Amino acid sequence: MENNLKAGYFPGCSQTGTAREYDLSLRSVAEKLGTELTDVDDWNCCGATSAHVTNHTLANALAMRNIVQAEKQGLTEMVAPCAACYNRLIVSQHETQIHPELKKEIEAILDSKIENPVQVMNIVELFTKIGADKVKQAVVKDLKELNAACYYGCLLLRPSDITHFDDAEQPTSMEELIKLTGAKPVEWNFKVECCGAAHSIARKDIVVDLSKKILDDAVAHGANVMVVACPMCHTNLDMRQKAIKKEYPEHKEIPVLYLTELIGLALGMDEKELGINLHTVKFELKKETA
Amino acid sequence: MEEKIINRENLNKLCRDIIDGGNILIAPGKTEYTVIKDTSEIILDAGSKPTKASYKNYAFPKAEPVIYYKKDKNDIELIDIDIKGKKTVILGAKPCDSNSFDILSKVFNWDYKDDFFNMRVKNFIVIGMMCEFADKYCFCTSVGLSPVSEKGSDIFLIPLDENNFAVRIITDKGKEFMESYGKYLTEGNPEKAKAKTEAGKSSAKMPEKVFNSEEVRKWLGKNFEHPFWDGIGDVCLSCAQCAFVCPVCHCFDIVDEDYSYEEGRRMKNWDGCQFGHFTLHASGHNPRDIQGKRYRQRINHKFKYYVDKFGEILCTGCGRCSRGCPVSIDIKEIVSDTVKN
Amino acid sequence: MTEEKWEPKVVAFVCNWCTYTGADLAGTSRLKYPANMKMIRVMCSGGIDPVFIIKAFERGADGVLISGCHPGDCHYNAGNFHARRRWTMFHQLLEYLGIDKNRLQFSWVSASEGKKFVDVVSKVVNDVRELGPFKGYKELNSEFTAVVNGLKQEVNKAEAVNG
């Protein structure tokens, strides 16, 4: 196929650790869709978590180093599948654009000029860029058995003045995307509710309560699977279901898939190929005769 | 007529002496005739293309104050400008340039004696040089000059070889000037120089004679209202490039310029007959309202009126106006076309 | 004129409705600012031709201030918006041609901003004072005789006339 997309890929730490399956599924799906992903050379921390609460300059410098790195590779577009990475990169780009002083400071730190030509995309934007038609053409398996609750979390959409991506309160872009696979999106309340995010480790109690609320609402609205686009959300919603179950024995488990995994399934890949078997809450498609 | 030889080294020394003596030396530089500060700036090459502009600027500046004034509540005080012309040497003037001051002197001394021009020209020493360049725009031969014409030069140089020039002293002024620089001259061989000039006359570097100026003058006298003029100016853009680079165009405009609340000066500025407003009357009427009429004026002035009045063609055939014309109008073609009609 | 005695000469072109009135307010409020600036009133900042500025420099101004109503407050609705575009182009042109950007400054001063008017005038006068006399444009005037004629005497003459 001609007109194949070429984009940079900023994996970020999660993709190499807790969210290995996200990385795995993204790479295989991209390959299947004829998209060439080029890893950013010598990438480093995006500046999330500790950096951006303790040192503003450091956080921005970390993020901008990755951008500059990509720029040196001649990349014009770059996908950051992790919502936190995406957010850090795009916010830092914004900050350096509006604060020339900061830009100068960071240029001095990085010893390199910042031109900011690289367009950072989140995972949903990547698929939009690839094109709905192309995805639809590649679908070989109809996922009509799935009633999916799309969960966006916080970092994908906010601050909307900077991300310029979808409606921060009533987003619909993921729903549009999964419709292509035959899966049915459910209308529910907590698409953008807080999952507890970085409290995952320090304050498990908070995360348990928050995540349960989200999961319950999805189930209440008829979902049989959740779709996420962020490794941290996945951690909280999938991995913590065990803890939830412990706290609330009546809890009804619901599998949580990465967006890439769901699309991968529709493209005919199996669970193992996509790393779905690595999830806490097990998931398997019904074995139908094709 | 005396004839000596000077080599380049000595010529340079001579130039140095001129400058060091507190005089002004003007010579062809990279693109234009320039006031030389360092002798290395001089480009003395008989085969070089004429500069874009002539050197008339040095005797007849593009803008010069003619009087200063001071206003008071009730009167205006005038302060004359005292021109003390400084000795100025023009080195390497092309024959099509060297004649220009002679031609201009006629008009500047016709009824009113223009001191501004005269005082400067009086102090000029023109060292002309034989020309070994000709392109399709050159037509000095058609206006009674030639690449070896000594007209207007006080001293004339003939390049003998790479390194040596024959020096011909033409006028008394030239002689007087050269006396103090005798040490740089060696005895010459008049034959050699003569041979060189003869060769120059017959060589391919000699512009072809394209019109007979007398025929042109007669034709112009009879054909003031001729359809030939109608379309002639339609492509002309009405700038004054041609007049301002011309060695002998001499129209000027007088304007008063205040430069403070009380003081000001009266300026004499170059003007050009191709400008639309050149003949614009205060009433709004313009006798030369279209470009054809302006072009007719230009040709008539050069090849008829001036000749009738002063016996000189107001053109040296240098071809600068044609070479630089933004719309490639060639005066030579137009003049030769007149008589064909 | 000797160097020690030099005082910056600043010309301001201001609109009738906002800045001129703002300057009036500075007066009624008895605020103080340097006397170096003289104001020329026009109806709207949209009516200020860049040639006014050039004329002011030609006439020996060391600095020029242009001021009008804040965007959206124009008495004529949109005059200052047009002016703003014109200035964006003009000030960059001047800067490019080597006229320090502090020699020509722009401001929005509303009729209620007497204090801002004082601040702006003081800033402009101080900036210009720091830059010193605008030799560049002034010398364009005297130097030409030397350049054109090569005759130094005339410069002396001109100076004698000036002196």
Added chain:
Amino acid sequence: MDELRNHVKEMLANGTVAAVIGYKEAGSPMRTKPVIITAPEEAILLVFNEYCLNNLAVYLTKARVKNLARVNGTIKKLGIVAKPCDVHAVIALIQESQLKREDVYIISFNCNGVVKDYGETLTGETIASKCLHCDARQPLYHDKVFGELKDLPASPDEELAKIKSFDDMTSQERFEYFKNEFDKCIKCYACRAACPMCYCTQCITDKTIPRWVESSAHGRGNFSWNLIRAFHLSARCVGCGECERACPMDIPLSLINRKMLEVAKNDFAYLSGRNLETPTLVGSFDVKDKEEFIL
């Protein structure tokens, strides 16, 4: 070439156009000059090549040329042979109400560049600097187009580099540079005459009551004139470079015009003469225009 001549011949013969402004050879195959033809048989004179330097749009506003289009009380079309970059000037003139789109018949070419100066062979060295940053080698508007695009000889954009280099100079250095350049000016106004956008009935420099610009060609008169000329063309200049080419004193006018083009491009994303639909930069505004330079 024959295509052009035949087409013009036909257009003149069938009365589509009253006259055609084009190029003809001027003494040598490597120099051309403008020609205005009204008879079909004159079409044979026309040429088009890399020596067609003039921007013929300048003639569209001349009264004598406009008169050619008035035939028996009706207005006919004027034909113009225009390089794609010259078409910008035609468009700009239409935007400035100097002519109507339906009154001009644009014959254009897919352009392969022109030379800096007559008599040179087109190479990377001799190509006109405007061609190096050309954004429209195919005409944006035309009624007839000829020619095929070929690769342009490549060469670095020295003009832009020169403009950028001014950033590193102090104001005084820049002032000195431009002052020296402007000192050369002899006020022949060839720049004005050659400029298609300088169509004013009376140029402000010719206005005497009051005197807008000193007419003397001294330092001050020259600086002010060049400054005002540049300003009047800011955001109107189409970058054809005719002023610089016409200048007998080699003043680098393009350095100024190009800079102002860059300013208009950077600050307002505006290029003049590209689009009949967009409002001209002068004469329109956006409440969100930048203003950080205003106190």
Added chain:
Amino acid sequence: MKIGVFICHCGENIGRTVDCPRVSKAAEWFPGVVHSVDYKYMCSDPGQNMIKDAIREKGLDAIVVGSCSPHMHEKTFRKAALDAGINPFLCEMANLREHVSWVHDDIEEATQKAIDLTRMAVEKVKRNQPLATIKVPVTKRTLVIGGGIAGIQAALDVANAGYEVVLVEKEPSIGGHMSQLSETFPTLDCSQCILTPRMVEVYQHPKIKLMTYSEVEKVEGFIGNFHVTIRQKARHIDASKCTGCGLCITKCPIRKKAFNSFEEGMAYRPAVYVPFPQAVPNIPVIDETVCTYYKNGKCGVCVKVCGREAIMFDQQDKLVTEEIGAIIMATGYKLYDISKKPDDSFIKGYGEYGYGKYKDVIDGLQFERIASASGPTSGEFKRPSDGKEPKKVVFIQCVGSRDDSKGFSYCSKICCMYTAKHAMLYKHKVHDGEAYVFYMDIRSGGKMYEEFVRRAIEEDGVKYVRGRVSKVYEQNGKYIVKGEDTIAGMPVEIEADMVVLATAMIAQENASTLAQTVGIPYDKYGFFNEAHPKLRPIESTTGGIFLAGACQSPKDIPESVAMASAAAAKTMVLFGSDMLEREPVVARVNELLCGGCFYCRKVCPYSAIEVREIKDRNGVVIKEVAYVNDGLCQGCGTCTATCPSKSVELMGFTNEQIFAQIAAL
């Protein structure tokens, strides 16, 4: 030219820091000055007489007065000049007080500056030309755009003063938003009861020409002389025949195709309808978009039932032109519809409140209709989804107001009051119900307003929670309102049956388009701009166009009515004389030099530049040049600076005058 200079000491005001005698002495030496004096108070009678005597005795042609700001006394001295027999525009002022003596301390500096300013004024006045005041006749008819309470009030006031009024309303009936309201704060009197008589009065007034279902299409001309084109949209009913019996409405078979916009979409209306029973005029309109006849040419039930043969299916829009002297803008407001995300990207919408998604999340006007006795529920509190009586209602204030990030920065001003009213009305009818109000601040400035809010809290037990709501979502048929109580410092969740959003009051749809049509400025929100926020709140910056009501900014009823009466008074001031006089500071084109680029036309804020054709002897157009319409030109001079060939000059501020001032620096 003989010029007289008069330097004023202004008592000590100028004299203290400016050596006035020295200034007048210096002025004697200015070329052209034949008379120069200084005096204690130039503006006093003896001072003015001094000027007049000097003009007469010395035969002065022009005068310069060095005194205070021209904004202060220019008129005074121009009048003095006129009295003494010279043209008033040959008088210039040098501002020696506000711009010299009051702002400088050093006597030497101040005196020198005073001399300079005087010299500049002298140089300017030398080049002044005598100008004549421009006089234009006034058409004494008023156009009122908008038939809400403000428009009604303005129209009645002007008409009662004896001037003709044209009242244009885009809806089929006048009445506006006020007719939708149930009761009004702080008196809780019935809105319809006080409004309807006024509507009828308008209808019956002999001086008022009422044009409903009409819109202003074009406004040309200028103060005193507007030519207005109005589009009368086709009602498809012959108004001259219709008796308003309503048979067509009751018989129309289309019952559920179109929402009733008067009921804020909570009810349906037939294809032929009047917006509400008390409509004025009581003439129905046929809605082409839903009427079967326009689909397939069938039905025609209305034709059959109409005894007056008033149905006109083929009626077309009609363009009517009116000659008008003054215009009152009373176009009102609309509510910010948060369910839609407007195209304008700075409005973000409030997806988190679920408006448009949940039927029981409604806005203030919908609540008014539910509360109204004539509304879809006949005044009973029933929630739209299931018709059950809501037992717990949450009111959220400042939805879209005072919210930079998602809505508008301004305060909508009336929501605090109407929310209190809503809560109160609810509690009065549903005694066992609970009402919660989430608020940011309570802004209840106004006569009896604060008392009204206190009554809601103290007497009716409405629970006020200070804080914002972050989300409203449905759970088991209830609406969970998640918010924060900032006083308690706690997050709160309320299970409500109905949620009422006090959405922002925003500019009327197409307000900016209308403003452009009429030629008045508007702010970034689309509200029309007043000429001066303090001193000219009623006038727009365009002469002869006045503002009334919420089209200028959010307003409540009494304010709108007050403003409408003020606007009416302003038009009467205008109609007080037969001719209008204007300062002759207008632009003039030199047609000989004009190159016809029409940049002036592009920049003119008043569309005052017209095209004039210049013809030769044979009548052939040789060029088109600009021409200034004196009536429209306001004298800003933007054209003069834009003109590349300087063919246009502003009278009184010509370039020559300004150059002379620069030269005299």
